[in-house]
Amino acid sequence: MSWLKKDPLQIIAFQSYGTNSHFYARGRALEDESIDLDDQHIWHLIVNTWKRFETDEIKHVGLDLKLPNNKIIKVNTDENGYFLAEENIENLKELTNAEGWLSFELSYNDVNIKRSIQNKNRFPGELLIPSSKAEFGVASDIDDTILHTGVVSVLKWKVIYNSIFKHAKNRIPLEGSAEFYHKLHRGISGKSANPIFYVSHSPWNLYRYLELFLRQNNFPKGPILLRSLSNLLRKKSQDEKPQKQKEIINILKTYPHLPFILIGDSGEHDPDIYMEIVEEFPGRILAIYLRSVKHKKKMLRVKGIVDGYKVTPMLLVENSQEAIEHARQSGFII
Template sequence: MKVFWKKDKLQIIAFNGYGTSNRFYVRGRALEDENIDLGHKGAFKLLVNTWKRFETDEIKNTPIRISLDEDIGIQGKTDHEGYYLINEKVEGLSKHMNEEGWVKFEISFLDTNLKREILRQNRFPGEMLIPSQTARFGVISDIDDTILHTGVVSSLKWKVLINTIFTRAINRKPLEGAADFYHQLHQGKEGNEANPIFYVSHSPWNLYRYLELFLTVNKFPKGPILLRSMSSFRRRRREDDKPQKQKEITNIFNTYPEMSFILIGDSGERDADIYIEISKLFPNRVKAIYLRSVSNARRMARVSNLFKGYKSIPFLMVNKTKEAIAHAKKNGFI
């Protein structure tokens, strides 16, 4: 007897992007809808949801369209993994901004021959950030062990695995005081600066909605979340190739050549090396570097040694968020 499985509906996910008044820069992915419920309780359900996040069915090499209004439409195409990147010069984007600088748009499939049911009447929402004219600086922050407890420095990464698979996003705990500090940085010294916050991580795009929910539930300022593809984990990196996180940060600096930035990370992985190299590539544009302390004496000693002879930029190893807040106030950031 034949068994016919009902095919999943199609969807397009738009990752929050960033750009300028004339540059539209947005990523996303076209996938079958696996009906992942981030609110589910129970170890088995959490395990199933994690499997669904990584066992994706991509809609490959299909044309898509982004619409802002009747006058502005941008076409693109997904790649062999279902990802798309729209990086186009588009005039008049600033007229679509809200007071925080967010530009809303809709994205849809162009191919009418997909012969599959499409969610949301083929109209999927997305947003892109254009920093406000009132912004005095931007903030670029790591996620893992910087604002979210992950166990990224634990032996064999077992804590990362357990936390991701068996803990709901709404139950994950942020580092104490982090959301309040980021809101103060977002508001700035004048209280109305709307300084943009960019979140970067080595995590795969498969965890985008999980991390987005964590940031929302814990009331962090809204900002683009920049991750990497699963294929980059498998790809053998050349010796001269930079980490994806560093490439993302470099692109932000290049997108906003008149803006300076505060860089926030942790002492567990390579944030110190990346941030020092960024500060050398973009002289006088890094206002401060904050690195969270981690419970690994060897890594902490290594980072301390890196900054011993590097005095050109304010640097603070952060044990408690209140230390970073005091430093930011002293330097006139908040």
């Protein structure tokens, strides 16, 4: 069993989301590989990337999740070390801060684990319960929407290069994107606390990397929703929806009375995914913003889609200022 090894343990709680009566938190139990998020030496960047993907998960072990009111939720990790804590609990908003964040604490409860556990077996977690002041929500892609990754490069070599050889603190966000997201977060009143959900095709292995990037570049705090590496490599059926689409659909179903703005790019499948979502949730999508990428063939295709699409506002934008101007004119922001 993996927990019989000597390395200390950790629990990484992924920032998730819930409602006043529905608690929903995800994360992963792993051996602590001592990834130094501050070290920017090239060799350490390579080693850290290896550690992110060569994980030693703690499978089939019990965890305790403790809420601020001392209620305990018991969960177990699966064969890949992931856990899902989901339970109907009333009045959760009473446990949140002004922005809607609910803090909780995780710990291992398996008495058979007989080795050192970091932080005295106490690991923090958070989930977002959107404020009642929220006017709308935002579901945004990350790759080539707020962070240049090179997803349209030949053989995706830029994605590989950027993830391995560039520290999260040195990755430059697309100009003006943090300002735009803060304006959306504050809304037309300037203090709306509109929830921002970051959804990506990237694997959960990059969670802490992306969390550091968003925090370092002053993006509004929001749930970061990725996918497991096994799902990334698994061959999908022709009718199966992309994981990003499933996540956005789940968000829309979780908050049925909240309209949304969708933000993506023109490089992959965002236009098609977002149009399907508009069709499935008529009247729920206020606008779609697609950031242009440098790929002539893809741009021609997307431009044709955008020009002929009349169901909801869909804009192909070259920069954040264009999106800001449209959002202001549409009454989304000040």
